[in-house]
Amino acid sequence: xxxxxxxxxxxxxxxxxxxxxxxxxxxxxxxxxxxxxxxxxxxxxxxxxxxxxxxxxxxxxxxxxxxxxxxxxxxxxxxxxxxxxxxxxxxxxxxxxxxxxxxxxxxxxxxxxxxxxxxxxxxxxxxxxxxxxxxxxxxxxxxxxxxxxxxxxxxxxxxxxxxxxxxxxxxxxxxxxxxxxxxxxxxxxxxxxxxxxxxxxxxx
Amino acid sequence: xxxxxxxxxxxxxxxxxxxxxxxxxxxxxxxxxxxxxxxxxxxxxxxxxxxxxxxxxxxxxxxxxxxxxxxxxxxxxxxxxxxxxxxxxxxxxxxxxxxxxxxxxxxxxxxxxxxxxxxxxxxxxxxxxxxxxxxxxxxxxxxxxxxxxxxxxxxxxxxxxxxxxxxxxxxxxxxxxxxxxxxxxxxxxxxxxxxxxxxxxxxxxxxxxxxxxxxxxxxxxxxxxxxxxxxxxxxxxxxxxxxxxxxxxxxxxxxxxxxxxxxxxxxxxxxxxxxxxxxxxxxxxxxxxxxxxxxxxxxxxxxxxxxxxxxxxxxxxxxxxxxxxxxxxxxxxxxxxxxxxxxxxxxxxxxxxxxxxxxxxxxxxxxxxxxxxxxxxxxxxxxxxxxxxxxxxxxxxxxxxxxxxxxxxxxxxxxxxxxxxxxxxxxxxxxxxxxxxxxxxxxxxxxxxxxxxxxxxxxxxxxxxxxxxxxxxxxxxxxxxxxxxxxxxxxxxxxxxxxxxxx
Numbered sequence: 143x144x145x146x147x148x149x150x151x152x153x154x155x156x157x158x159x160x161x162x163x164x165x166x167x168x169x170x171x172x173x174x175x176x177x178x179x180x181x182x183x184x185x186x187x188x189x190x191x192x193x194x195x196x197x198x199x200x201x202x203x204x205x206x207x208x209x210x211x212x213x214x215x216x217x218x219x220x221x222x223x224x225x226x227x228x229x230x231x232x233x234x235x236x237x238x239x240x241x242x243x244x245x246x247x248x249x250x251x252x253x254x255x256x257x258x259x260x261x262x263x264x265x266x267x268x269x270x271x272x273x274x275x276x277x278x279x280x281x282x283x284x285x286x287x288x289x290x291x292x293x294x295x296x297x298x299x300x301x302x303x304x305x306x307x308x309x310x311x312x313x314x315x316x317x318x319x320x321x322x323x324x325x326x327x328x329x330x331x332x333x334x335x336x337x338x339x340x341x342x343x344x345x346x
Numbered sequence: 347x348x349x350x351x352x353x354x355x356x357x358x359x360x361x362x363x364x365x366x367x368x369x370x371x372x373x374x375x376x377x378x379x380x381x382x383x384x385x386x387x388x389x390x391x392x393x394x395x396x397x398x399x400x401x402x403x404x405x406x407x408x409x410x411x412x413x414x415x416x417x418x419x420x421x422x423x424x425x426x427x428x429x430x431x432x433x434x435x436x437x438x439x440x441x442x443x444x445x446x447x448x449x450x451x452x453x454x455x456x457x458x459x460x461x462x463x464x465x466x467x468x469x470x471x472x473x474x475x476x477x478x479x480x481x482x483x484x485x486x487x488x489x490x491x492x493x494x495x496x497x498x499x500x501x502x503x504x505x506x507x508x509x510x511x512x513x514x515x516x517x518x519x520x521x522x523x524x525x526x527x528x529x530x531x532x533x534x535x536x537x538x539x540x541x542x543x544x545x546x547x548x549x550x551x552x553x554x555x556x557x558x559x560x561x562x563x564x565x566x567x568x569x570x571x572x573x574x575x576x577x578x579x580x581x582x583x584x585x586x587x588x589x590x591x592x593x594x595x596x597x598x599x600x601x602x603x604x605x606x607x608x609x610x611x612x613x614x615x616x617x618x619x620x621x622x623x624x625x626x627x628x629x630x631x632x633x634x635x636x637x638x639x640x641x642x643x644x645x646x647x648x649x650x651x652x653x654x655x656x657x658x659x660x661x662x663x664x665x666x667x668x669x670x671x672x673x674x675x676x677x678x679x680x681x682x683x684x685x686x687x688x689x690x691x692x693x694x695x696x697x698x699x700x701x702x703x704x705x706x707x708x709x710x711x712x713x714x715x716x717x718x719x720x721x722x723x724x725x726x727x728x729x730x731x732x733x734x735x736x737x738x739x740x741x742x743x744x745x746x747x748x749x750x751x752x753x754x755x756x757x758x759x760x761x762x763x764x765x766x767x768x769x770x771x772x773x774x775x776x777x778x779x780x781x782x783x784x785x786x787x788x789x790x791x792x793x794x795x796x797x798x799x800x801x802x803x804x805x806x807x808x809x810x811x812x813x814x815x816x817x818x819x820x821x822x823x824x825x826x827x828x829x830x831x832x833x834x835x836x837x838x839x840x841x842x843x844x845x846x847x848x849x
Contacts, residue, residue: 218767219772
């Protein structure tokens with residue numbers, strides 16, 4: 143069952159074409175890896191899907207909300223890990239405070255960082271920050287999760303853990319698109335690997 | 347006054363330094379304030395490099411009798427005593443009043459002119475306000491550090507009037523006409539000029555006090571002073587002084603009586619400094635053997651002025667923070683035309699002096715809207731500092747990593763929520779240190795508002811200093827009060843920052 147469909151996507155910045163003629167689809171519960179060197183256009187495809195960069199041409203259809211986990215996590219620096227996770231539930235989704243905080247703690251616990259709930263972002267290790275960022279993304283219950291270079295700040299053991307975590311999240315019915323240049327990681331977690339070069343998907 | 351004779355005096359700036367050095371013995375350097383205007387000293391309208399006025403002619407009279415060439419030195423009226431003491435010039439002549447403080451600190455010449463202090467009111471109030479006693483609870487304007495000010499200070503205690511001090515003698519009369527003050531007390535020469543220039547004002551006939559103009563020299567210059575006194579006595583006898591004052595239309599029957607008393611007494615002080623001298627603040631200040639006693643008397647007034655300073659600074663900073671935050675938000679989020687308008691505001695405000703802005707707000711706009719002095723000061727300081735604050739906030743907003751804003755957008759936050767919950771709190775932390783810095787600067791810049799008649803700490807200190815004739819104790823007390831206000835502030839800011847670090 144296809145839940146996500148990208149057709150003839152093109153993104154330009156000024157006169158420069160960053161991404162063109164990108165088309166792919168993904169099913170519910172599927173993990174798709176976008177593989178390619180840095181600068182190939184992977185991140186731009188994700189940003190366009192997340193609604194951060196406008197499309198010059200093409201269409202993207204996917205169920206909302208879409209959540210994204212960034213390469214550098216981009217946790218809100220003025221808030222604790224716990225606040226980072228419940229903030230959108232309270233202010234965007236208007237859930238009750240107590241319920242939102244409870245849900246945030248469950249997510250942090252499930253990802254193994256429950257004990258770091260009161261830490262500020264700059265006090266977290268790279269792996270901890272990433273798991274808080276994943277918890278923050280999952281809090282809004284997105285059918286589609288986008289991840290940009292998730293292994294960049296992880297040691298090899300943690301990469302294995304992350305692959306397992308993504309598999310578990312996909313098994314729960316989420317569609318996950320991962321941009322990565324790490325072939326081993328892509329092989330370990332993705333159901334399907336798409337190769338990106340020069341701003342487009344090449345037959346692999 | 348078409349008989350006015352341009353004095354053959356050049357501004358000192360026009361003289362070659364070498365020529366000035368070579369002529370040191372034959373030049374009589376005399377200090378005055380050309381801003382004081384006619385009939386004392388003013389730039390010649392037909393040749394602004396020359397000065398004209400009766401004090402100019404008195405200086406010429408003294409110089410020629412001593413065989414010297416007069417050379418004019420421009421000095422600010424408020425600093426003329428200090429510059430005389432430093433010997434920046436040989437003699438100061440600029441409608442300078444005789445006072446016990448001046449007698450104690452400087453060598454002063456014989457009085458060469460007697461003046462009366464008169465009350466000026468609006469013609470409509472002529473029957474209502476006949477004397478200071480009728481003006482309880484009303485604002486009465488004068489020049490700071492003058493006999494008239496001493497008169498008003500005494501009347502404040504006795505009659506309950508509110509003295510308002512100006513730095514010049516033009517705006518008291520224009521503000522009287524506008525209703526910002528209800529009376530002006532100044533000497534008759536200035537009062538007559540004020541009434542001439544402002545239709546609708548009248549001088550009351552009674553005399554509030556009598557004083558004298560003198561020349562001032564450094565305290566150790568008594569020999570030169572005595573020679574000048576001889577010249578003045580001769581000029582009183584042979585009618586040369588009379589001719590000068592007649593030429594400037596300020597001759598009256600008080601002068602021959604003064605001359606008779608001066609010529610009948612060979613001492614350096616043939617007459618009392620003023621009719622107030624025996625009872626005035628200054629006289630008491632001088633009779634006290636120790637300055638600290640004067641300091642103790644002035645302490646409550648300084649404290650009150652310090653309260654004005656801190657209240658004005660806090661309110662102005664509050665205004666600056668709110669307006670600055672709005673400007674910064676407009677410049678970061680606004681449309682191109684809005685950004686252009688806000689950028690222009692910031693550049694114009696930062697590019698022009700605060701002093702000029704205060705003048706425009708208080709005096710310049712008076713025809714359109716008459717802001718009370720405190721309100722004009724608050725708005726002037728607040729809007730000026732808003733420009734600087736907005737630049738701090740803009741920089742701080744732009745320093746918050748864009749990635750966090752993108753992350754918030756993917757979570758569905760609106761731009762307004764992102765600003766309120768994520769961007770502004772982080773920007774505020776970055777802005778706190780420069781804001782503290784600006785607040786300390788504002789605390790000190792608030793002294794500029796004395797030009798629009800607000801008596802804050804620096805102004806009160808300057809009144810104190812000119813009354814006791816020294817800046818040492820008043821200056822130390824004033825500095826202590828500013829530090830007492832600014833140091834705790836820096837401490838509070840540091841504590842907030844430390845609190846964040848450990849949060």
